Amino acid sequence: MNSAEIGPEKVEKQPKRGIIYISSIPPYMNVTQIREYFGKFGTVGRVFLQIDNKVDKEGKIHGKKSKKKGTKKFSEGWIEFERKSVAKKVAQLLNNTQVSNRKKSKQYDCLWNIKYLSGFKWTHLHERLAYEKAARRQKLRTEIQLAKRSADYFSRNLRKKNEEDVNKEYKNLKDKVESKTQVDETPVTADRNEFLGSLFSV
Numbered sequence: 001m002n003s004a005e006i007g008p009e010k011v012e013k014q015p016k017r018g019i020i021y022i023s024s025i026p027p028y029m030n031v032t033q034i035r036e037y038f039g040k041f042g043t044v045g046r047v048f049l050q051i052d053n054k055v056d057k058e059g060k061i062h063g064k065k066s067k068k069k070g071t072k073k074f075s076e077g078w079i080e081f082e083r084k085s086v087a088k089k090v091a092q093l094l095n096n097t098q099v100s101n102r103k104k105s106k107q108y109d110c111l112w113n114i115k116y117l118s119g120f121k122w123t124h125l126h127e128r129l130a131y132e133k134a135a136r137r138q139k140l141r142t143e144i145q146l147a148k149r150s151a152d153y154f155s156r157n158l159r160k161k162n163e164e165d166v167n168k169e170y171k172n173l174k175d176k177v178e179s180k181t182q183v184d185e186t187p188v189t190a191d192r193n194e195f196l197g198s199l200f201s202v
Contacts, residue, residue, distance in 0.1 A: 017045060017080055018087025019117045019125075025049055025074040026099045026107040038079055041093075042086030046122060049074040078117075078125055091116035 025034070031047050038044050052075040081087040095114045099107040 015082065016084045017082055017122075018084030019078055019080050019120050019122065020087050020091050021115045021117050021120075022077040022079070023113040023115070024110075025077050026110040027073070028106050029074070030072070034077065034079065038081075038090065041081075041090050043082040045080035045082055047077065047079050048125065049077040051075070078122075080122055088116050090114065 029037075031049055034049065035044050035047050052073045079087075081090070091114045094112045097112055099105075099110040099112055102108060
């Protein structure tokens, strides 16, 4: 038997995947449309679009929605291609080009801003998103603590001011009462002196 026949089978090397970054997502485009658009250039793997988040006054995060009912607005995105060479080609080919050539299209005035992320893995994206989420939570906690401290400070000063006002009003009232008492006692004292004088003069 030939030794070559019993040797280990040659394992086909899997192509390396490549990821591109889109700094701004054209309006009214979602994950499905992005996948279809870039799928024309090669096999697309995972796609992630970041919802354009807005923090309200209560600290809650809400995803912005476009004027079209039920359509979410995305701020940026990452697209994974099965082949790194395709990802590089797409970034070079589409960067700074017009999204749509149709004048009636809502993306007619939009340009692609695409960059190939060399050495970037999908796990790096998860780590970054987790870090940003933790950072937002920490920032939110800090803002809540600051708001509570400001409210407590205002409340303490308000109570202090109220106490000072009450004490001032009490002192003014007391002074008025004492002055009135002294005035009222003056005629009584005079009458008593006259009465005593009349007794001793007799």
